[in-house]
Structures are given as C-alpha cells and as structure tokens.
Amino acid sequence: MTVRPNAITMRRRRELIGGAVLLVLLALLPLPIANAYLRGLIVLTLLYAGLSQGWNILGGYCGQISLGHALYFGIGAYASAILFTRYGIPPPLGMFASAALGALAALLVGWPCFRLSGHYYAIATLVMGMMVLLLAQNWGFVNAAMGITIPFRKQSWVDLEFRIAVLPFHYLMLAYAAIAWAIAWVVEGSRWGFSWRAVKDDVAAAESLAVRVFPSKMAAAAISGAITAVGGALYAQYVGFIDPDSGLGLSLSVLIALPAVVGGVGTLWGPIVGAAVLIPVQQLSVAWLGGSGNGVDLMFYGALIMALALARPQGLVSLFGARSRAGGEVADRA
C-alpha cells in the first residue's frame, strides 16, 4: 500500500531533518566555548533533555504523570556505579544493566499503580520514590547515606573517566539526549505511540478500538524507566559520586519532569526546549543568588516556572505555533 504525503508524513520528515540539524549544531557548540563552567552547564542541560524525554514517554504521551522518576535514575546510577567499583564492569556495559533494572523497576511500580488513575497515580509514584529513598539511606549494600564514590584511575573511554572532564562528557550526554529523542520519534510514529495517546485522551474509546490499556501503560513505563536509568548511570560517571539525596531525592523527580512540562507535555521537542530554558536558569540562579542559604535562587526559579505556566500552559513549544502536539494544533487550543 502506498500513502501519499500528508500532514503526518511531512511533519515526521521535518522533525527528522530538524533533529539532524540540531545534533550537528550541538556537536559544534562547545568548541568555541573555553569556559569550563559554561561547558558543564551545557552537559547538564543535555542530560536533563534526555532524562525528561524519557519521562515524557510515560508522563507526556501516555499521560501517566509520574513524580517518582528519581527512583529509576537512582537505580541506574547505583547499578552502574556498584558494578564498576566493586566488580570492575565498565560503565558502557553496566549501563545495559542500568537500563534493564530501570525498566524492571518501572514495571514493578506500574503493576500496582496503574490500577489508580489521575492524581492517585501521581501520588502513588511519589510515595514509591520516597520509600526507596528511605531504604537506600539505611541499606548497607549501597553504603547507606554515605553514598558511593567512583575513584578516578585513568582517563579512559572504556571506564568513561576523563581528566579534562567536560568535552568527552558533552558528546556522551549529547549522544544520550539524541538517542532518547530518536526513541521518542520512533515510538511516536508507531502503534505504541498511537495507543498511548489514545489512552491519554479517552480510555473507553481506546478500549473500543482494541487498545490494550494496561499493557500499553506498562510498555511506556518500561521504556521510560530504562531511558531514565541510563541517564542516572551517566550522571554517576560524570560527577564521580552518587548518594541517596543526589540520586533518589524528590526534588530530582521534579527536575526530571519539569523540562517536559514547561517545554510541552507529550511533544517531541518539549523536553529539549524545556531543558534548554530551565537548567541554565536554575544553575545560574544558584550561582548568582544562592549559596548563602537564603533560598532566593529557589524563589526566583519558582517564580519563573509559575510565569511560564501562566503565559504558556501548553508548553513553550506552542510559541513556535508548530503542529507540535504530535500532529495536533497546540497553539489554537490555548
């Protein structure tokens, strides 16, 4: 069967070209930048673009708002760090274990929680995340509250350790964000993507069209958990340290969700746009306003998010007026 070009096929081709152009630009971006702080800022932004893209698979396309994604991040970070420091398994391999464990954890959380709907689901994921945080703080195997330090031995791509820390990590995180984006692009155009959006819009109608709701949610959770866990593993290598607060904290769950929410929930570009705005603002406000423990940076950051939410409830991507909600016109729904 042949299909003439239509809005969907043309949009997907434009997205692919846009993604390729952006990839090239981001690959060149750090070259003229000498400032290590700025380079680090970009690395963090790319990491969160990937993490939030993973969150967006479940929270955006499938509409299951998770406030416990730090759980998968932490599991991924700990898995790769423990495999590396105790068993000598290099992180590029350990990441596969991270992805598998992240997917498994998401399935275990989804099994009971997907029986809940709406706010109850979000609250359940929040509680799950906090439970695991408390467990990790008291569990000797993961060094409890002390955390795990990844000692620097030698510069190596196999061990993902670099002395001049930033440039190789730029390309690692860029590859991560790009792969997360590519996964989102593929599933968005697949039967799964359609099932997820149908489940999000109207469960009864979806079932009447033979969409299997529970398995669809579980599939979204597994992919989402796996992507998030790999991000956690990369983060552990980048920082060289992981502890319960930095890997499993509630604020991390929010940070993972925010770029997609601010950028545009359930859109391909939302997580990237959201991360590009939020992460630099967050880091710079800490650098300029924080540090004295007065919390002005957080007030500033919170005010910015409120302003964005009020001005653009559909997400920043709606500014471009593009057919950004995976084909639906976003701008005219505001």
Place this chain on the structure above:
Amino acid sequence: MPDPVLQIRNVSKSFGSIAANVDVTFDVGRGEILGLIGPNGAGKSSLFNSIAGADTPDRGEILLDGRRISGLGAVACTRLGIGRTFQVVRSFDSMTVLENVMVGAFARTSRTRQAMARALEVLAFCGLGGRADMPAHALTPPEKRRLEVARALATEPHVLLLDEMLTGLTPTEAQAGMQLVRDVRARGVTIVMVEHVMEVLLPLIDRAVVLHLGRKLTEGSPAEVVRNPEVIRAYLGDRYAT
C-alpha cells in the same frame, strides 16, 4: 432466523437495584440493519455496552457467529469483530482526524503505513477525506459523528453498533447520516442502531427490536412495530393505545 450473526440470549444486567436489562433475547441477521428502539431509560445503551464488551451481563450470553463474546471485554470484542460508536462523541482531541482513525486501524495491523493507508481509505468512504489533517476537536458535530463511524470501521467490524448517531442532527444532516449507514451495510457490515427518536429510524431499518423498562417489548418490521399498541403505550402513554 436463518443466519444470525449476533445472538442475544436471555441477557440481564442490573446496576445496583436498577434492572437495566431483564431477560432480553433476540437475533440479528447477517447484513441487516436492526433498530434497537425504546423510550429513554429502556435499557438500550446498557445492552449496547454488554454487546460491545464494555459491560458483562449478570445473566445470559451474547454470541457472535456462534461464539460467546459476553464477558470477554471491549478489546477482545473489537478484535472479534464488534465495532461501536458512543452516544456522547469520544474523539481523541489531541490528535488529527487521520490519527484518530489510525488508532482504529492499528487493531488489524502493527505497521504504521498500512494503518495510515487503511485509515485514509475509510475516511474517504465516510466523506471526511478532506478533513484528514484537521485536529479532531475542530470538526463540526455531524462530522464528529462521522469520525466515530470511521474510527470504528477502521477496526474492520462484522457488526457495527451505532449509539444515537442521528440524534440531534438537522434533517439534512440526518439524511446524509442515513446514507452513510446504508453505504456501510453495502460493504457487508451488519448494523445495530440505537435511537430513541423513532421517526428518524423507521425508513432506514429492516427490523426493529423495542425495549421498554429493560425488557423486550416486541420485535418485527418497522410497520408492525409502530402499529403495536404496547409500543404506542410505552412511548405515548395509555391514552393513545387503542
């Protein structure tokens, strides 16, 4: 009935203390257009939900091509060949018209290109070919009804359940809707229509089953049914039944 495609056997369904269907039995012949009529609260929509798999009857069973489908759930019923529309339109409003129909087409294929080709064909058949790339929420109310039909047709049903598809349409729109129903039947799809406004339905249907207070009152040709004193009493009250 020589060749029933759908058999409703002694179906009862209660919601709490309210009996929505009581011992309802009838057959639907292959290729016919059957009207399921009755005043508000007669149990039409609840019977519909049982046939579509959204509800499970408390007693009795429903057979599609001789195979029991009651209690299997909506997903299995759709896979086995029951398509349905909803009384209150339930389009996927974050999607385009074409994407809405593709969700239905994915019931029969996992390949995106095939689903898209199938959806485009069904949209053209339903007179929505020019609307494919519009957001579903931007359609007019009669177009949304057509979208519901298109989406259900994309699942390739043997039996299509239409829930008040013509209600609330202007006479011209209703005429167009009736023509669509005839076209769908011409494709070999058996049709069961729920409607509480009888006038709209009578010229269209081959046979009618009348429900009243959850029970089957009578069945027969449209002409027989409207002359039946019990039907007149159910709709208009004792005064008009002679």
